[in-house]
């Protein structure tokens with residue numbers, strides 16, 4: 001059986017003195033390494049980039065500084081075009097800067113929230129104009145998030161509505177200017193953006209968010225999460241959300257074939273071949289929110305929802321697994337990563 005060689009490059013591996021290092025896989029996911037070992041008949045990690053059949057750029061975007069990108073770029077130049085590169089560093093901004101993701105998606109006829117971008121050139125000496133344009137944006141969209149374009153974990157996000165006062169808006173702008181000033185020396189693409197708030201479809205105010213993980217031209221996994229919070233992540237799901245969570249995931253299993261092409265296109269249009277695509281659904285069409293190249297959050301570590309939520313899923317696995325197989329497939333981590341690495345191997349062998 002043929003074996004594929006994979007080389008990882010990131011901030012702590014694959015560069016400088018660390019170019020031969022096999023350890024320090026950036027943002028290593030729980031059980032990922034074991035999954036890679038389980039796939040050893042099909043894929044193995046190598047120490048030398050020149051021996052690689054495929055290279056995977058692993059950087060935690062929010063911690064990646066411009067100079068680190070340049071170092072990685074220098075190493076990749078030599079092999080670009082010769083072997084496939086997973087999430088090449090030269091497309092970093094496409095997913096890291098949400099304003100750019102939105103622009104690219106719009107250009108490809110993929111729906112995403114309305115947005116405005118405010119860059120550093122417009123800051124301090126133009127304060128009143130900024131506030132004016134944000135006011136206009138709120139008027140048009142009623143509810144918005146004012147936020148930085150490249151933070152994660154809901155940092156640097158303020159919810160503003162037509163009822164927000166001038167004082168609240170100015171306070172939010174000042175806070176975001178300060179955040180940008182902190183990041184700009186190391187991350188030059190940092191900007192402020194206004195994003196249209198996508199309202200929940202559900203009359204009980206449940207907001208549903210969908211996530212699909214893609215690798216090359218395949219869907220690896222998918223799931224839906226739901227909550228009554230305005231800002232939420234998987235960890236925020238609580239017991240009263242379970243019923244809806246199950247229903248949404250059941251429905252998603254049916255809807256996936258129809259969504260697949262659009263989701264793959266949304267990742268590929270950013271130049272990404274691996275990532276978690278996050279979106280809402282309105283009128284059966286996805287509205288794209290972000291692409292996360294290095295998923296590994298709470299769901300990948302602990303499972304879905306808070307502890308009681310997770311326990312419910314565990315205790316009821318025997319009957320629920322038939323209804324929502326996607327959810328259980330995602331939390332069987334070791335097998336999941338084995339499959340991920342085998343899929344990389346398969347793709348590389350079939351591209352030769």
Ligand SMILES: Nc1ncnc2c1ncn2[C@@H]1O[C@H](COP(=O)(O)OP(=O)(O)OP(=O)(O)O)[C@@H](O)[C@H]1O
Pocket residue numbers: 113145151152153154155195196197198199209230231232233278289290292
């Ligand atoms: N345009 C929007 N409409 C409705 N809800 C939104 C919108 N943007 C963000 N949210 C809410 O805020 C949460 C965090 O937003 P988003 O995913 O954009 O942020 P993040 O902090 O960059 O990333 P990450 O999810 O990777 O930690 C989302 O999970 C969602 O609950």
Ligand SMILES: [Mg+2]
Pocket residue numbers: 278290
């Ligand atoms: Mg998110």
